[in-house]
Amino acid sequence: MQLEVEVDPPGAVAIDRETERRLTAVAAAGPILVFGVSIFTSAYLLFLVEPMIAKMILPLAGGSPAVWTTSVLFFQSVLLVGYGYSHWLSMKLQWKWQAALHGALLLAPLPLLPIHLIPGWNPPSSNPAAWLVLVLSVAVGLPFLVLSTTSPLIQYWFSRTTHPQASDPYFLYRASNLGSALGLLSYPFLIEPWIGLRAQAQMWRVAYIGFLLVVAAALVALRRARTVNPTPDAAELGDAIPITWKRRGRWVLLATVPSTWMLAATSYFTTVVRPMPLLWVIPLTLYLLSFVVVFARRTLVPRQWLSRIFPFYALPLLGIVLLDGGGPFWFLAALHFGAFFLAALLCHGELAADRPHRRQLTEFYWWLGVGGAAGGLMVAVIAPRFFKDFYEYPLAIAAAALLRPARAPGGDRRARVLDFALPAGLAAAMLAVVGALTLSGALDRLNRVEVTAVATGADLVRVLIVLAIPAAVSAAFIRRPTRFGLAITAMFLLGLLPIGSLAAVYQQRDFFGVHKVVSDPSSGEHALIDGGTIHGLEFMKGRLRDTPVAYYSPAGPLGDFFKSKSAVDAGWNVGVIGLGTGEIACYAKPQQTWTFYEIDPAVVQIARNPSLFTFLRDCTTRANVVLGDGRLTIAQAPDHSYDLIVLDAFGSDAIPVHLLTREALSLYAKKLKPGGAILFNVSNRYVGLAPILAREAGSLSMVSLERIDGQGDPAAGKFPSDWVATALTNDDLGDLGSRPGWRPLHPDPHTPLWTDDFNDVLSVTRLG
Template sequence: MKPAILFSFTIFISAFLLFFVQPLAGRMLLPTFGGSAIVWNASMMFFQALLLLGYIYAHFSIKRLGAKNQSKLHIALMIAAAVFLPLSIAPEAPQWDASPALFVIQTLLVSIGLPFFVLSASAPMLQSWYFSSDAPDAEDPYWLYVASNIGSLLALLTYPFLIEPFLSINEQKWVWTGGYALLVLSVFGASFFVKKAPAAEVTATAQTSSSWAERGLWTLLAFVPSSALLGYTAHITTDISAIPLFWVVPLALYMLSFVIVFARRQWIPSSVWVWLAFAALVPSAYAILLALLEPVGLLLGIQLFSLFTLSVAFHAILVDRKPSASNLTDFYVWMSVGGMLGGVFNTLVAPAIFDRMYELPITLALAFLLLSMHLPRPKFEPPSVSIGKAVRAKGMQTAFSVLVLATAAVGFVTYMQSVDEVFEFTNTMLLIGILTPFALWFVHPILAGFAAATVCMVLPMGYQHQNILMQMRSPYAIHEVREFSSSVGQFHSLYHGRIQHGVQATHPELSRLPLSYYHTSSPIGEVMAIREDFYDVTPVAVLGLGIGTMATYVRPGMEMTFFEIDPQIEKIARDAEYFTYLERCGEQCKVVLGDARLSLQEQPKGKYGLLVLDAYSSDAVPVHLLSKEAIELYMSLLRPGGYMLFHVSNRYVNVRQIVVNTAAELGYVSYFQDHWPRETKLEELMVNSSEWVMVGRNKKDLELQIFDPRWEEQEPDGRPAWTDDWANLWVYMAW
């Protein structure tokens, strides 16, 4: 086999396994550790840190030992890592009393640490081996990185669409084990082609070590697209379109950029990509900064194209500055550092120091500055023009550009004030503002970048929709309290992106009414109106706090416990300046913070009369709260005669049928009601339509409700139920 084919295949399979194991490990962690932000952040940091360590190991081991001796060491490590196969996660309960993040990292390290470590070193290591081979094109092994990113991209696309839907977790582990065995054989075969002396001993052809300034620039050039990827993904999936698994699209575009820039033949030069990126980022940045949400299709196209061109441009600049192959591993180490820092900034630093999503404007500001440094300077060489005239012409260009920038600033002010009389004028100013950076380019590219960067930094600090009363950020989301009115009066509402999580009227007489999905005319209102002498639902457990609307149904002597994963939600619900449901409930309402499934496992069996589950309306449907094992847990917490109410309203996922099919497999009965407020008065009271599924052990337990003709008995439709070992989102998409 030719070395190029063998090395390409080896790098490809290694990258595929690397991106395969990350979502697999996440699914393995979920039932035991839950879906808290601590688990997510700790897992992300574990994978990023180990990837960087793998690159560092490849760099120093090859530098110290030489490629030939290092290949022997690496094969030994791969064989040693096989002891941990098939992969497994320790089933012990998390030790949250210590350090949750540390416990997650420790569990991952013990379970999959060594196999992931040896995989993470593959891309730079195998390229360095190829450089040390006798292959005809060994002097330039960078093109092999294309195979690595194709493998990563293929794993990214196949896992949610082909692997997870058709294979259980146990089957996935064995497939991954088989792939690892194939990789070991492939790496062993590739090691026979390593012939040359260590890169550190290459003679005059070897390039000296890169300067620290150059390494810093590599890091910065890798940081920007990494941070932009996470920022754009959060913006798109939160503010524009909360479609499940849509995060795959921006990540795929990001990886595709590596495939393009590391290819042997470049069809489009990096200077063109820089221009495209700068031009695309201007309307993208203005749409983000001015919180434009319509039209959805156009905005999606603008933002995805901006991310793609930005990623290609920065990675193209990075490739243009890459060292000779003798310093290849050093290059990849600092590129990895930049990528990791982008993830750390967006995932850990920004949520801790910003109350809004400032990280994307900051990254875009940095992108504008760096891109402007690589934009070509305009050339003005008119014939027979005196120096004086040239200076005057330059001054006129500067004055014109400053005027345009000032006019755009006026437009921003009018937009922020939301003055209806100047709406058309504002749109005109917005258009001028978009054109401003291009006008300033005629003075100097750096000035164009500086102007765009300044807007990105300044506008978010002062601009905010007038109806937003408060914003609070948590590791899970950015929450907004908005104020709006109808003919009935004023209302406060809690939002995450486009998803509403509760409404309360501000008028004292109306503020006691349950609104939104919980109005007295809704299915939950019917259930809570049942007289105690027929069936006492107390105590009640509610999964998902929102603004605490369920607290309005608490009667004297009743106990209601809310299970909420996000501590910031409780803070908002208890802030009487915006919402008063929990405050009025007093000691009868309790809030338990943490992953709901883990918290419920600590509750006594048969404790509750009713479970209300309202955690499925977002794009990220929590699989571990809808699996067969989870619903069995819920039923075990209900006393005889108790039942569950699932709020299953979701624009994209048929949560209703997931619950119905799972209940049927467990031998339970289920009824469905699609509630539509048909009175104009209810619509003015902000009462929303909603879908609910009621689940009980048998029909007798539900006889107080099923006499209502709006409740329809449900039958399974043949689609399999979700379990902790298997879940297929695409089967239940609401197409």
């Protein structure tokens, strides 16, 4: 009998092994997918709720970059608490207690949703920072805390499995930052233009419930996975290199500098460079993407390459900041944000390279949270209190330069001494030159020599002393981070010297920004400058003294209005939201009563200081100044009490949208006497508000006129301006409609109607 032996065809074993490999890969990818989606979803919701709650609060807190930086400080602080909770939970409790406690915490925010503000919680008339933190704590503190625990905790749980990639779970941190960046970008571009705040809050609640389901799936996947003890024992911790306090301190510094730079660049760019809405999205997105890049499984950008090119960004950026330089928008954006992205990649790259053993993961993230919160504290609290200008920005640049990885060996004792001596010698030499020029009177003579239409000889000396010579010397120090960083610090200190043509006669910084009054001795002009925007101008001598100029010139739209109403305005009661320098007060007549509503106490002090501006003192002694948010305070005035309401609060980057909504316009109309009118100064290079006002006026059966006055007159201090006049009937506007340049504003049904619930600044923003 012959036996037939069945022989496997060639390649059968290989096919089986390939199939097994693929099945193993699929099985390994399953937990990663579930854990990654959990982390991504939590981060996405975190960065959706930040701009959403900020938009809810802005109508109460006023529009200023400080509202955003204070909010970021709050979120960073809560993130730190969440990281601390994750570390404690992972180190102290067994798995079943971890799951039970965290499950209860995940459910805790549900009774507080949808997110909303408590009615009647209005801010104080002075610094609202503490009030802002309290409101954020009540409104979003618990949901934000719960979401912030997800990334470190799930990464830690994943590290306790026997998954092939569990030995280095930090790659999952990319999912967190990618979700954060997409959430941040989704809000202004996909959500805000289409969905109102109440609907946003409801959708966020639904999304949070979906997040709970995803986390539940992750817990099930973790339970099914083969895991080691979720709480490490002494033997396992012994495998990890002990973390020294020096190493922890370095982590904190490397996390603090990018956080400080991000917030400082945001404040500086959106006030000094381009006062445009939503620019804060750019640095925060780059900050998050830097983590995505450096925590990749493979090196995407070599750190040595970043270290080499960073100085060539840092030096020109520092020069532009110290010299208040300008230029095309895209060039400045590339320089400011490009340098920041390089610094973030450098610092975060050093953190990624020094990440500890997986058993120490939660502690590592906690120290990163400490650094992030320290950066927020620096910009939101310390800098406004102790700095008169945005000094934290150049200091962050110098700190990043000091933290660069060295390209040259440490050297001997002589080299280390020179690291300090050479920058000090550079600063001393420049100070000696300035001292000699000042004592000899040469600097004063140069200040009277006009080199160009906008610069004097003293301005050129400033460029040489602050930038050109120190930058050339600093370039020789690039290979030694300490020497280069201290040379940059010397440049910053030299930038504080009062060299140049336009000296600041007054400067103050508060929660709402940096207020500077500069003087031109040749013309006698005093100008109030907030960031990069001139908010008022006065000629302190000559025929134009106590004459409204800038946007308020008698030859401009505002002058037209008062000329058209001259026959009937002798006893008017006038309300003005936005004080500025008080120029509008010089249209007042003796029997009129004028009330100014101003949110910033520093602006009130400036307008009332006769050594800076004399409009309030000389033009009307019956002017009242009410401190607080314009909409909230004017609401307390009796109905039908004003003949005229003027709104002059839309010249900066942070447009106070709550002053422009349909509900706000309805409130102003309610405060008008029969025959009264409302004037809006909508002069803004970057935001077009006239179509929005026309749409709202049409919805309330009101009429609107606009005059765009593009003719400036520098000799007379007249600026181009854009004004909108609104009233119940055309007769209430007198003969304004027949005056040159004025045109009716017809509501466009395609223009969205701005309400307290829905508004979209991005749709009316232009780059200019």
